[in-house]
Amino acid sequence: MVTGVAVGTATITAAAGPRSGQVTVAVAVPGAPAALVPVGPTELSANVGATLPSAVRVLDGFGNPVAGTVVQWSTQAGIGQADPASSTTDSTGTARTAWTLGTRLAHMDTLKADAGTLHARFGALTTLGAFNLQPLSSTEINTLVGRPAIMTVRATLPDGRPIEGLIVNWTRVEDYWWAGELVAFSEATDDSGEASAGLYSEEPLRDTVVVAGGGQTIRFSVRIDAEPVGTLRTSVPLTQTSRQFEDYGVIMELEACVRDSYGNSLGPSQITWTSTANLVDVTPGHFPGSPSPPPCSMMEMWSSTPGVFTATATYQNQSLTFTLTVLPPEEVP
Numbered sequence: 001m002v003t004g005v006a007v008g009t010a011t012i013t014a015a016a017g018p019r020s021g022q023v024t025v026a027v028a029v030p031g032a033p034a035a036l037v038p039v040g041p042t043e044l045s046a047n048v049g050a051t052l053p054s055a056v057r058v059l060d061g062f063g064n065p066v067a068g069t070v071v072q073w074s075t076q077a078g079i080g081q082a083d084p085a086s087s088t089t090d091s092t093g094t095a096r097t098a099w100t101l102g103t104r105l106a107h108m109d110t111l112k113a114d115a116g117t118l119h120a121r122f123g124a125l126t127t128l129g130a131f132n133l134q135p136l137s138s139t140e141i142n143t144l145v146g147r148p149a150i151m152t153v154r155a156t157l158p159d160g161r162p163i164e165g166l167i168v169n170w171t172r173v174e175d176y177w178w179a180g181e182l183v184a185f186s187e188a189t190d191d192s193g194e195a196s197a198g199l200y201s202e203e204p205l206r207d208t209v210v211v212a213g214g215g216q217t218i219r220f221s222v223r224i225d226a227e228p229v230g231t232l233r234t235s236v237p238l239t240q241t242s243r244q245f246e247d248y249g250v251i252m253e254l255e256a257c258v259r260d261s262y263g264n265s266l267g268p269s270q271i272t273w274t275s276t277a278n279l280v281d282v283t284p285g286h287f288p289g290s291p292s293p294p295p296c297s298m299m300e301m302w303s304s305t306p307g308v309f310t311a312t313a314t315y316q317n318q319s320l321t322f323t324l325t326v327l328p329p330e331e332v333p
Contacts (some may be wrong), residue, residue, distance in 0.1 A: 065093025162193025
């Protein structure tokens with residue numbers, strides 16, 4: 001028996017004494033797949049999000065390429081992808097895919113190739129290439145003592161994909177040791193590419209906060225002012241702060257706001273109400289957990305009996321009074 005070890009032709013000669021004979025044998029079909037061999041290096045270093053051409057070869061037991069073998073490609077769950085996820089070996093026994101790395105920085109991404117019981121593996125350590133570091137909040141921040149000045153930045157690839165794991169450092173330029181505290185909420189960007197910090201102070205101050213990451217910097221100008229003294233106001237016309245109705249149950253709408261000298265609202269929670277009639281809070285979004293408090297407090301006052309009724313909004317030592325007059329039926333003109 002003669003075993004072919006490679007695709008092609010071979011001449012076999014047999015001799016016995018003075019006699020000999022020859023036969024030509026053609027080997028056209030390779031053996032069964034016996035090895036899955038990576039093409040190129042298996043330990044790489046590449047930029048986050050980069051796409052790497054990857055290939056393996058399927059060989060038989062004699063090292064001959066095996067065509068028509070399906071190779072399955074896979075990456076770690078949620079980290080990068082292989083496209084296509086399945087490819088078939090060509091006449092050279094080679095199957096190919098495009099391996100796109102994940103966007104987690106300084107991470108060892110892996111790519112696996114499987115052909116039946118045969119396996120191969122590639123690894124790539126992600127590094128930082130071209131990227132953008134941008135502020136998500138305004139770089140001019142004004143707040144009040146006791147309230148944090150929140151600063152947020154985001155790191156992305158040029159195509160907008162977020163970069164996770166970029167180390168960022170937050171520093172104060174002035175760094176007044178007697179006022180304010182800078183707290184970094186994270187030392188690296190999260191899976192959304194974001195990192196945040198807050199500057200707190202119980203005293204007024206002016207400072208600049210610099211965030212640096214990957215050779216790029218962003219400067220935030222922070223101004224923390226003393227708590228302003230608010231003024232109690234209403235946008236209800238003065239002629240409407242005292243109303244007369246000729247029917248029971250007619251609703252009088254009330255509104256009161258507290259605003260600082262810049263016109264900024266201090267929120268409805270600063271205001272307390274008292275009334276001699278029925279009073280219902282109808283402030284929009286006025287419920288626990290409301291994401292953004294409304295600027296003014298809004299009420300509805302009514303009475304089911306005749307008389308003169310008042311509702312008073314109070315803020316510190318300031319007050320606004322609304323008057324509701326309900327006439328009895330016999331006094332209706």
